[in-house]
Structure formats: C-alpha cells, structure tokens
Amino acid sequence: MKKDMRADFLLINAGQLVTVAGNSDHPKRGDELSEIAVITDGAVAARDGVIAAVGTTSELQDRVELEEDAVVIDAQGKVVLPGLVDPHTHVVFAGSREHELEMKIQGMPYLEILARGGGILDTVRSTREASCEDLVRTAAKYLDEMLAQGTTTAEAKSGYGLTLKDELKMLEAIRVLQETQPVDLVPTFLGAHAIPEEYKDDPDGFVDLVIQEMLPAISPLGLARFCDVFCEEGVFSVEQTRRILLEAKRLGFELKIHADEMVTLGGAELAAELGATSADHLMMISDQGIEMLAASETIAVLLPATTFCVMGERYAPARKMIEKGAAVALSSDFNPGSSPVNSLQIVMGIACRQLKMTPAEVISAVTINAAHAIGCASSVGSIEEGKRADLVIFDAQDYRYLMYRFGTNLVDKVVKSGRIVVGG
Ligand SMILES: N=CN[C@@H](CCC(=O)O)C(=O)O
Numbered sequence: 001m002k003k004d005m006r007a008d009f010l011l012i013n014a015g016q017l018v019t020v021a022g023n024s025d026h027p028k029r030g031d032e033l034s035e036i037a038v039i040t041d042g043a044v045a046a047r048d049g050v051i052a053a054v055g056t057t058s059e060l061q062d063r064v065e066l067e068e069d070a071v072v073i074d075a076q077g078k079v080v081l082p083g084l085v086d087p088h089t090h091v092v093f094a095g096s097r098e099h100e101l102e103m104k105i106q107g108m109p110y111l112e113i114l115a116r117g118g119g120i121l122d123t124v125r126s127t128r129e130a131s132c133e134d135l136v137r138t139a140a141k142y143l144d145e146m147l148a149q150g151t152t153t154a155e156a157k158s159g160y161g162l163t164l165k166d167e168l169k170m171l172e173a174i175r176v177l178q179e180t181q182p183v184d185l186v187p188t189f190l191g192a193h194a195i196p197e198e199y200k201d202d203p204d205g206f207v208d209l210v211i212q213e214m215l216p217a218i219s220p221l222g223l224a225r226f227c228d229v230f231c232e233e234g235v236f237s238v239e240q241t242r243r244i245l246l247e248a249k250r251l252g253f254e255l256k257i258h259a260d261e262m263v264t265l266g267g268a269e270l271a272a273e274l275g276a277t278s279a280d281h282l283m284m285i286s287d288q289g290i291e292m293l294a295a296s297e298t299i300a301v302l303l304p305a306t307t308f309c310v311m312g313e314r315y316a317p318a319r320k321m322i323e324k325g326a327a328v329a330l331s332s333d334f335n336p337g338s339s340p341v342n343s344l345q346i347v348m349g350i351a352c353r354q355l356k357m358t359p360a361e362v363i364s365a366v367t368i369n370a371a372h373a374i375g376c377a378s379s380v381g382s383i384e385e386g387k388r389a390d391l392v393i394f395d396a397q398d399y400r401y402l403m404y405r406f407g408t409n410l411v412d413k414v415v416k417s418g419r420i421v422v423g424g
C-alpha cells in the first residue's frame, strides 16, 4: 500500500484505543454515553499537533511516512484515552483550608462556615493579599499535578477577588498560565461567587457592582469566555443570578451556573431558561430541573468529589438524569475548600461508586461531554482526525481498570499537541 500521509507523531500498539469518537457536534445523552468507540490494537498519527489519522496499528503503519524527528510511542498494549477535560475548576487561589476539616467532621455545614465569614471568604482574604505572580506560581504547581494525572484541558474560574481589581488579577493570572504551561485553560469570570464582607449588609449593592462595573470592564478585555454565578441559599438568589447572567449574555459571555448544590433553588431551571452552556453541581436538583435540562442544550456537570469532601448526604442523581436524557459531564471542582481534589481519576472512581455511572459513561463524561461543557468539543474530547493530539496512556489493559484501581495515578504518559509532556 502506498504511504499517503506524513506524520511527526505516531502512537502504535494501544491495547484499547478509546476514541470516544462521533459526538463533536452534540453531547452524548442516554445510551450514547456508553458508546466509547474502542479500537483494539489502535494507532494514532499526528502532524503539527493535530490528529491526522486514527485506525489499527497495521493500517497506520501501512499509510504513514514518518518525518525525520518524529515522536514514536509504542503503547505496549496499554489503554489510551483522549486527554481528559476538567470543565469546572477554581485552580487559581492563595492559601489552603485544612482547618475546615474538623468543622466538617463535627457536622458544620459548608454554608454555615461561609456565613460565619470562613470558607470562600477565607480564600478571598488570602487571594486579595497575593500578587498575580504568587497566584501564577501556585496554580502552575496544581496544573502540573493535574497534567501528571491526565488532564490536558481545564476550565479556570476567578471568584476569590470580589473586587474589580482582584478579579482582574485572577483573570490575568489565568491568561499568563495559558501562555506558560501545557494544560489548555478556558477562563470563566465568577465575580458573583460570594457576597464579600464589605457588602454583607447590602448584597444587592454587590450585585449592582458586578453588573455595572465588573462585567463592562472585563468584557472588552477578552479575559473570560464564560460568566458564572454561585446561585445558592444565602449567596445569590435565582433573581440576582438571572440579573447578572442576562447582562453577561448581553455583553457576549457564555453562561454557567453553580446550581442546586446544597438547596433546591431552581438554578438548573434557570440555566435551561437562559441557554447556559452548563449547570454545575446539581446535588439537590428538582425533577422539573432534570426535565428542563434534558430538554435543553445545557450540560449537567456533576462534581462527586465535592459531595465526598463536604461530607454531603446526597450525591447528584446521575442515573435519573441519564435516564431522562440530560447530557452529563464530570469534573473535579478543584478548589481549596469543597474539593481539594485535582485528580480526574479520583473523580472517575467516585462517580462509579456513588453516582452509579458505568466506566464507559464516566469516560464519556470526562472527555467529549466535558469538552462540550466548556465549548471546546470541536478541538478536544475525542481521538478524531482534525482534533488536537492530546492523549493519555494509562498503565492498564482494560479501560475499566482505571476506575477499579481508584486512588492510584495510573498515567504512564501524557501527550499534548503531539509531544510527550509526562513520562517521556
Ligand atoms: N460552591 C461554590 N464554589 C466552589 C467552592 C469554593 C470554595 O469553597 O472555595 C464549588 O464549586 O464547590
């Protein structure tokens, strides 16, 4: 056979090449979540960081002519997945909150810690004191850990500044990180993450500040693609969230909502009503919220490591959502309080055990559906021609082993844009 393709990257002998192909235009729902398009003895060729061909090892060896300095990986029968996508993180922050552990163990609810001026507000105090360089340095370390565990694309939120100056500092840190480290970042403005202490007697005044000062100042700078609000009892009401997000939409932001996390407020319904890209958390989503999400394009991003870490009683009703047809994705929610977990492999293990999602559903939820949740499904989230050559090689022979061996980092190598960035 004539070699019809030149490549500068070739991976061969993947025991299971889990491509998750076929859903770049629309997210997976229902039974589609279980279809992960595995190629036995698979191979991937890439050129200039973009996937050029996907097939079996013998097919690609016949077709591909390698360039002189090409990277060749023999996967030796291991499992290969698309680079994992983490669609909800608060990776930029200062300080840490291990002192909340005893409070949580004694039963103090997350929202009470916040109402007493701790929780998010604790991190706001340390983040305000930090410089942009400090934030970049710490977040780069966390992103390194994430990359080493298979995450190649992540969303990153502001939300620990809560003044225009400090929110801009966080977004600028995300911009610098995007240019200086390998994990691709999608920035989100979360100015409405908590009512800051200086506005505790005037929460509507803070909502006005977000709408009248922060959004118009941030929008023209191109520092954030999404706008998000923590819609929660004692934080931002459904009405306040609607006001902020309508203005954000008018200014060109795409929308996200921290919805129905601790209390059933109707955040999921609002996300569907506003055409939000995602509604996240959803531990306490109502039946109507599930129906509305299922009938919408909004992705339901579930964060089971958060439920685990806040010692919540109820996990998001993932099975019901999948049965009703909602498009489900998974994320770490990495942050200093409710989820100091930045390993998607740990999230995957919890999702099987607590959300009762099957290994195949979990893989769809951390790849293509996660990519849809941050508007990146045309370039990442599956191993398909034309997409970025982001791959993870796991030290496993069967994809189910990843979730079975919960708690161990099974990454053998990570490939980012056709170059080995971990395990070279
Ligand atoms: N719930 C609101 N925001 C974050 C937690 C942030 C924090 O506790 O610092 C979340 O998504 O879980």
Ligand SMILES: [Zn+2]
Residues within 6 Å of the ligand: 088, 089, 090, 258, 333
């Ligand atoms: Zn969050």
